Amino acid sequence: MHSLNSLPVLPIVALRIDPWSSTTIKEYEKLFAYFGIKPFNEVLPELSELVEPHPLMRRGVVFGHRDFRNFLQVIKSGGKAAILTGLMPSGKMHLGHKMVIDQLVYYQKVMKAKVFVAIADVEAYAVRKKSRKEVIESALNEYIPNYLALGLDPEKTVIYFQSNYRPEYYRLIQLFSRKVTLAEMQAIYGQDLGPAKIMAALTQAADILHPYLNEFGGHDIVLVPVGADQDPHLRLARDIADRYSNDIRLGRPASTYHRLMTGLTGDKMSSSRPDSYIALTDPPEEAAKKVMRSLTGGRATAEEQRKLGGEPQKCPIFELNAYHLIPDDNELRKLYEDCVSGRILCGRCKKETAERLKEFLKEHQERLNSVKDLVKEVVKPPAF
Amino acid sequence: MHSLNSLPVLPIVALRIDPWSSTTIKEYEKLFAYFGIKPFNEVLPELSELVEPHPLMRRGVVFGHRDFRNFLQVIKSGGKAAILTGLMPSGKMHLGHKMVIDQLVYYQKVMKAKVFVAIADVEAYAVRKKSRKEVIESALNEYIPNYLALGLDPEKTVIYFQSNYRPEYYRLIQLFSRKVTLAEMQAIYGQDLGPAKIMAALTQAADILHPYLNEFGGHDIVLVPVGADQDPHLRLARDIADRYSNDIRLGRPASTYHRLMTGLTGDKMSSSRPDSYIALTDPPEEAAKKVMRSLTGGRATAEEQRKLGGEPQKCPIFELNAYHLIPDDNELRKLYEDCVSGRILCGRCKKETAERLKEFLKEHQERLNSVKDLVKEVVKPPAF
Numbered sequence: 079m080h081s082l083n084s085l086p087v088l089p090i091v092a093l094r095i096d097p098w099s100s101t102t103i104k105e106y107e108k109l110f111a112y113f114g115i116k117p118f119n120e121v122l123p124e125l126s127e128l129v130e131p132h133p134l135m136r137r138g139v140v141f142g143h144r145d146f147r148n149f150l151q152v153i154k155s156g157g158k159a160a161i162l163t164g165l166m167p168s169g170k171m172h173l174g175h176k177m178v179i180d181q182l183v184y185y186q187k188v189m190k191a192k193v194f195v196a197i198a199d200v201e202a203y204a205v206r207k208k209s210r211k212e213v214i215e216s217a218l219n220e221y222i223p224n225y226l227a228l229g230l231d232p233e234k235t236v237i238y239f240q241s242n243y244r245p246e247y248y249r250l251i252q253l254f255s256r257k258v259t260l261a262e263m264q265a266i267y268g269q270d271l272g273p274a275k276i277m278a279a280l281t282q283a284a285d286i287l288h289p290y291l292n293e294f295g296g297h298d299i300v301l302v303p304v305g306a307d308q309d310p311h312l313r314l315a316r317d318i319a320d321r322y323s324n325d326i327r328l329g330r331p332a333s334t335y336h337r338l339m340t341g342l343t344g345d346k347m348s349s350s351r352p353d354s355y356i357a358l359t360d361p362p363e364e365a366a367k368k369v370m371r372s373l374t375g376g377r378a379t380a381e382e383q384r385k386l387g388g389e390p391q392k393c394p395i396f397e398l399n400a401y402h403l404i405p406d407d408n409e410l411r412k413l414y415e416d417c418v419s420g421r422i423l424c425g426r427c428k429k430e431t432a433e434r435l436k437e438f439l440k441e442h443q444e445r446l447n448s449v450k451d452l453v454k455e456v457v458k459p460p461a462f
Numbered sequence: 463m464h465s466l467n468s469l470p471v472l473p474i475v476a477l478r479i480d481p482w483s484s485t486t487i488k489e490y491e492k493l494f495a496y497f498g499i500k501p502f503n504e505v506l507p508e509l510s511e512l513v514e515p516h517p518l519m520r521r522g523v524v525f526g527h528r529d530f531r532n533f534l535q536v537i538k539s540g541g542k543a544a545i546l547t548g549l550m551p552s553g554k555m556h557l558g559h560k561m562v563i564d565q566l567v568y569y570q571k572v573m574k575a576k577v578f579v580a581i582a583d584v585e586a587y588a589v590r591k592k593s594r595k596e597v598i599e600s601a602l603n604e605y606i607p608n609y610l611a612l613g614l615d616p617e618k619t620v621i622y623f624q625s626n627y628r629p630e631y632y633r634l635i636q637l638f639s640r641k642v643t644l645a646e647m648q649a650i651y652g653q654d655l656g657p658a659k660i661m662a663a664l665t666q667a668a669d670i671l672h673p674y675l676n677e678f679g680g681h682d683i684v685l686v687p688v689g690a691d692q693d694p695h696l697r698l699a700r701d702i703a704d705r706y707s708n709d710i711r712l713g714r715p716a717s718t719y720h721r722l723m724t725g726l727t728g729d730k731m732s733s734s735r736p737d738s739y740i741a742l743t744d745p746p747e748e749a750a751k752k753v754m755r756s757l758t759g760g761r762a763t764a765e766e767q768r769k770l771g772g773e774p775q776k777c778p779i780f781e782l783n784a785y786h787l788i789p790d791d792n793e794l795r796k797l798y799e800d801c802v803s804g805r806i807l808c809g810r811c812k813k814e815t816a817e818r819l820k821e822f823l824k825e826h827q828e829r830l831n832s833v834k835d836l837v838k839e840v841v842k843p844p845a846f
Contacts, residue, residue: 251632462709
């Protein structure tokens with residue numbers, strides 16, 4: 079068993095990119111203060127007693143939760159746990175997306191949880207006004223193959239299009255419409271709320287809650303690992319679950335919240351700016367070049383950096399290593415210390431990171447090739 | 463072939479209960495003036511060239527239509543026609559409901575059309591706040607058996623619960639949400655429009671339009687026979703169909719509009735007032751008593767009535783005969799003339815009507831017993 083005590087010199091705060099200072103973090107603080115999200119580190123000891131926490135958890139990337147203890151309780155007592163995630167097929171799948179899949183794979187392998195992947199093709203069409211065809215093709219050719227290549231076990235995973243599922247799922251959407259008011263949804267999603275957003279929101283509530291139904295396995299808890307911006311859906315789903323406690327076999331979902339990745343350009347990692355992200359299908363050499371061009375937490379001059387040390391907590395390259403490329407805590411700690419002490423400068427660090435990235439992409443893309451034929455066996459696309 | 467010319471002395475207007483004078487009829491006139499509904503008698507000649515029109519059509523009970531000519535065109539050219547109706551399981555099924563089924567059976571037998579019956583359990587739950595269990599049981603034990611006993615052919619009928627159908631149907635609901643605005647729905651359904659009503663309205667649009675999809679038979683036209691109060695759903699479905707003309711195989715539905723039955727108490731025939739209706743499962747003797755207690759179009763005294771004649775156009779008993787109990791036009795015309803001339807008074811007329819009704823109910827209830835076991839073969843109820 080892993081114990082947190084083995085990481086005494088790894089300052090979790092220092093590994094929290096942009097810790098507690100930027101406006102982003104102020105948003106995170108609001109989540110704690112206003113919405114009842116709890117710091118994840120309060121449940122780390124309990125998780126550690128059970129299994130080794132995932133690196134993203136140990137390193138504070140997963141920073142918050144709701145009712146994670148209930149999830150652990152189900153695992154401990156041998157109950158049935160489900161993990162739910164939604165994916166919005168849009169552009170290329172990149173390392174920002176990978177964080178969620180890594181968690182899914184972890185829960186599946188380590189906790190024996192069943193994973194549900196909702197392809198949000200309805201939201202993509204109705205709210206984001208995307209073309210049906212592009213969305214469906216992007217899910218089938220880009221997202222799902224990458225999910226499988228990242229290690230998701232098709233045997234223990236249900237992957238479905240929101241527009242092509244079973245009647246009990248749609249029944250939930252229909253029934254939920256009775257017990258949610260327009261005013262309540264406006265309070266959560268804003269005033270500008272038409273039929274499309276209402277449909278998308280009720281659909282997401284069904285995504286989150288349907289694994290409780292006997293028809294979908296009768297799970298004892300659903301855990302939803304999300305980026306911090308997705309909390310409104312969780313709040314709605316929790317409220318709805320409470321209202322049906324006497325009528326339908328539903329329960330309050332648990333959730334965890336992770337930080338969003340910083341892009342290599344210093345702002346958010348976004349599908350709309352290719353230089354900001356590393357796509358999982360980027361040719362390794364091209365990805366390496368993006369790393370070499372990236373912003374860092376380095377100082378103005380080499381001399382200054384040797385004296386003051388770098389600032390890994392502000393560095394997208396350090397983030398790449400911490401989130402994705404260095405699974406070993408000791409190795410990551412060494413990099414951190416070498417950086418803050420000025421022993422390693424950005425040039426060398428970037429080169430080493432680029433090597434790690436190339437290696438990862440090469441292996442990933444080999445796996446990708448080997449799973450492509452699996453896709454049609456694991457998900458049934460809608461005909462229109 | 464039947465020709466309208468064989469009914470020269472049967473004044474259609476006289477057979478229109480409450481013709482063109484009451485507020486109800488003013489509402490009907492509004493339908494013509496504001497909403498583009500056309501008088502049904504303008505298509506009667508074309509229909510008559512093809513087949514014998516249904517008594518409800520010949521007698522002006524079916525009084526309006528949209529695009530009925532397109533429907534006839536499909537029939538003439540050997541295309542695929544679907545008839546769609548929705549049923550709201552609520553209380554006992556009575557003669558007011560029977561009018562729709564009679565039309566379904568007619569289209570099925572005479573026009574070889576496929577019939578779709580949507581059980582509006584979602585609307586019943588979400589908008590009318592009924593209990594799921596009661597709605598489902600009412601559909602299975604009361605409505606569907608009566609539909610079958612009235613002659614609907616299970617082989618040529620699709621009966622489904624809105625909450626228990628196929629994914630392509632739900633996909634329509636989801637996709638429709640993109641192309642309808644809140645303001646537009648408010649213009650049709652009123653300002654007080656929350657998630658439940660929005661869901662019910664989009665669901666009704668999918669009910670109406672789904673038979674166009676290849677997955678449901680790829681019909682060339684859908685015809686919806688409805689009471690005049692149901693037109694908003696048709697308007698929405700037509701607008702939606704137009705917006706998808708490039709994307710999805712949908713079409714503009716045709717529709718017909720029939721008058722609502724007058725209750726035996728003189729107001730609307732309503733499930734909430736047992737004395738106002740004849741239920742299809744009323745014991746025949748009890749139904750006969752309701753007839754004997756009914757309001758009529760009779761005069762204050764027998765003497766006055768012998769002199770002035772009765773007023774069949776105001777008479778729920780005459781309506782019973784015209785809508786349900788006297789299929790033969792000559793026989794009905796004779797009753798009409800005997801009444802307006804004062805040759806028959808209400809006492810005798812009621813007795814004869816009660817006898818006809820008893821006979822009908824006796825036979826119907828025998829058929830009902832023989833079809834009850836069929837129900838579970840023709841419709842799959844939702845488990846919750």
